[in-house]
């Protein structure tokens with residue numbers, strides 16, 4: 275009997291406490307999970323770069339500088355000069371897209387040079403993503419473009435020049451909505 279009395283008493287106590295708790299939390303009775311992200315936090319996640327280069331940061335780099343970055347941060351996985359293995363080869367395969375064994379690399383497949391920068395900045399080095407500076411990212415992007423025979427070794431890549439690079443396979447991509455001039 276005592277057990278039921280205690281239980282009942284606790285239930286009554288909970289009922290008494292409930293309105294107080296609700297009053298403390300104000301009129302919003304939602305789950306109150308998390309908190310609103312600040313503009314600074316959003317800026318660190320909002321790093322997408324459009325094909326036309328919109329969103330590219332300040333900084334610049336050449337393939338000559340990128341060769342050093344590559345040796346330190348990329349070579350261990352992607353092999354000498356981007357030769358890699360089946361899934362992580364970064365160089366070559368040009369003209370293989372229409373054959374029976376296409377070799378997709380940055381050089382043979384990717385339509386926009388700006389995407390190379392975006393991808394490396396957000397995802398590479400695979401085990402340490404987000405650690406490269408913008409300068410290093412421009413430089414190593416330039417190095418991959420150079421290894422693929424797309425730019426010269428001393429060409430400076432920055433927010434102005436990178437979007438102008440013509441990728442070899444660009445013409446084989448078609449707009450999903452041809453009426454829309456904005457790709």
Ligand code: HEC
Pocket residue numbers: 343344347348349350351352361362363364378379380390393394398399400401406414
């Ligand atoms: C620890 C191993 C590792 C390191 C170090 C590394 N990568 Fe990668 N990389 C990978 C793997 C694995 C993939 C495939 C990821 C996937 O498909 O999800 C990849 C994919 C890529 C791709 C996309 C290739 C494609 O055609 O889809 C690029 C570009 C690239 N890496 C560049 C770099 C650069 C530049 C560096 C150095 C700054 C680097 N990676 C360092 C493992 C690594």
